[in-house]
Amino acid sequence: MRPPCPDATPPRLRVGFVLAPRFTLTAFAGFVDALRLAADEGDRSRALLARWDILDTAQGPVVSSCGASVAPTAPLESPGRYDYLVVVGGLLHGGQRVPARLTAFLREAAAAGVQLVGLCTGSFVLARAGLMDGYVACVSWFHQEEFRAEFPGASLITNQMFVVDRDRLTCAGGTSVVHLAAHIIERRINRASAVKALRIMIEEQPLPSRTLQPEQVVSVGSRDTVVRKAMLLIEQQLHAPAPIEQLCEPLGISRRQLERRFQQDVGLSPAEYRSKLRLERARWLLQNTDLDVTEVSFECGFQDGASFSRFVRKSLQLSPRQLRQARAMN
Structure with missing residues (x-):
């Protein structure tokens, strides 16, 4: 899914997507579509104000959790080309193993000052690479016990849509990804582009990071x-x-x-x-x-x-x- 050919004007926002094995398709699609709509007039889909690549993390197409595959558009190299690297997490069953070269790439990006974004369980990928040490992570209430068990010393928030902690941005997944995307679009392009993208997606005005996640229904453990x-x-x-x-x-x-x-x-x-x-x-x-x-x-x-x-x-x-x-x- 390569973005349409842009003109020669440098974009204001450059994003590289890193898809974990069995990644969540909704998280990826929501985020990239917000970029697409913000990057051009109307929904013409030219990559003018923003450009994005899907990096080759698996040496070929990556299969999502629903079975649909997404093909890469750029090699997994030169992380400094991007303002943000967006890690789209996948199913946790089986350990969500990622290639060693992907972990090395993310560490190289962090060292170069590239901002790292974790969508859905992408926070697990970043934490396993040691890239959330000293940062606050936002995790869905649905996965909080798994995160705490694997990273007992981590700082964790489970009742907000997303968290921006310096150069680490993490979100709970679901529809919160479009509001995190809007936050980045507003920061790097302008608020009008962020609002326009969400309106076309039939979303409200950009929501702040502190917006509540739904309550954890089983906040008291239940088996019945x-x-x-x-x-x-x-x-x-x-x-x-x-x-x-x-x-x-x-x-x-x-x-x-x-x-x-x-x-x-x-x-x-x-x-x-x-x-x-x-x-x-x-x-x-x-x-x-x-x-x-x-x-x-x-x-x-x-x-x-x-x-x-x-x-x-x-x-x-x-x-x-x-x-x-x-x-x-x-």
């Missing part, structure tokens, strides 16, 4: 399939919680059965689990966003700020404003 489904429903309805009885209808069980299975599986009732999830979301929003207390209360499913404040104070012995101030002081 029905309980896990109930947790997902609770998460989806957290901003406008429904009565527990309504959770039971799509699950095909009674409230008493659901409460019994919750207690047996995670030691909490559904209402207690909802309360725990509300508290964690409230804590994070207060400490990591500039939303006012009323907005946070609505995000967490409260109808007014007074009841939200009582909930936080009872749970944490701090008011929402004190909780926010405590984080600022630290």
